[in-house]
Amino acid sequence: xxxxxxxxxPLTATSGGVLIGIAAAMLVLLNGRIAGISxxxxxxxxxVDGDSAWRIAFVLGLVxxxxxxxxxxxxxxxxxxxxxxxxxxxxxxxxxxxxxxSGCTSGHGVCGLSRLSPRSLVATVAFMGAGFVTVFVTxxxxxx
Amino acid sequence: xxxxxxxxxxLVFGLxxxxxxxxxxxxxxGFLDLGGNWDPSLAFVMAGAIAVGxxxxxxxxxxxxxxxxxxxRLPSARHLDRxxxxxxxxxGIGWGVAGFCPGPALVSLGMGEVKALVFVAAMLVGMGVFxxxxxxxxxxxxxxx
Numbered sequence: 001x002x003x004x005x006x007x008x009x010p011l012t013a014t015s016g017g018v019l020i021g022i023a024a025a026m027l028v029l030l031n032g033r034i035a036g037i038s039x040x041x042x043x044x045x046x047x048v049d050g051d052s053a054w055r056i057a058f059v060l061g062l063v064x065x066x067x068x069x070x071x072x073x074x075x076x077x078x079x080x081x082x083x084x085x086x087x088x089x090x091x092x093x094x095x096x097x098x099x100x101x102s103g104c105t106s107g108h109g110v111c112g113l114s115r116l117s118p119r120s121l122v123a124t125v126a127f128m129g130a131g132f133v134t135v136f137v138t139x140x141x142x143x144x
Numbered sequence: 145x146x147x148x149x150x151x152x153x154x155l156v157f158g159l160x161x162x163x164x165x166x167x168x169x170x171x172x173x174g175f176l177d178l179g180g181n182w183d184p185s186l187a188f189v190m191a192g193a194i195a196v197g198x199x200x201x202x203x204x205x206x207x208x209x210x211x212x213x214x215x216x217r218l219p220s221a222r223h224l225d226r227x228x229x230x231x232x233x234x235x236g237i238g239w240g241v242a243g244f245c246p247g248p249a250l251v252s253l254g255m256g257e258v259k260a261l262v263f264v265a266a267m268l269v270g271m272g273v274f275x276x277x278x279x280x281x282x283x284x285x286x287x288x289x
Contacts, residue, residue, distance in 0.1 A: 009185050020161065031150060061155035063158070069162050090241035095266065130239075
């Protein structure tokens with residue numbers, strides 16, 4: 001392993017992280033809900049009366065964030081090398097996996113670890129471990 | 145009012161993902177690439193988020209209702225099971241394939257990225273298929289974390 005000093009951005013990473021923490025704090029302190037994106041989304045697939053508006057609003061906020069960012073600065077362009085077939089496979093795995101495992105990077109990784117939840121710690125170790133192995137296999141063994 | 149608070153929270157969350165660079169799958173894959181040129185940024189994003197989150201959830205745990213008067217819905221499950229571990233591993237494999245997890249994918253979608261749309265559509269199909277299976281079993285699933 002070597003550190004990629006050209007791409008390592010500790011300051012913006014930490015300040016962006018603080019914003020994410022503030023967002024999770026807002027949702028739990030104001031609305032009593034966990035800011036877990038997969039949970040927010042999957043809750044819309046089994047709608048319960050009076051429990052959908054806040055979910056839709058949260059998703060709209062996420063999707064609308066680039067527009068608001070544009071008011072202050074030029075948007076950084078995401079770099080997506082993955083082809084369409086692999087994107088579909090990845091999407092299906094993320095959809096099924098986060099539903100089966102009850103959470104994703106935000107729900108388990110941020111909110112769960114903030115709550116010192118043992119379940120979320122195990123989930124985070126499992127998905128990060130699987131992510132490390134997957135990238136190792138695709139980049140270094142298969143050379144994709 | 146709750147919906148408005150949610151909209152603001154989603155907006156701040158999305159801005160955090162853009163500022164931190166996590167809306168860019170290439171940067172996320174740079175973190176997951178331990179065997180290559182490693183970019184530790186994602187760990188700093190989580191540290192920043194958890195530092196604030198830990199304070200917020202300590203306060204939240206002491207409240208019986210939210211500041212806007214809503215019921216506090218914090219996960220109560222404590223058992224470790226196959227669903228949690230296997231599901232998280234499947235998620236991690238998908239995350240490693242494209243560098244997208246649900247939040248950043250939605251933000252990239254808002255940037256007008258067609259590839260993010262492809263990913264999000266497949267992700268919703270995956271969630272929907274899971275939901276259908278659960279309903280067929282007619283056993284209520286645990287609350288998502």
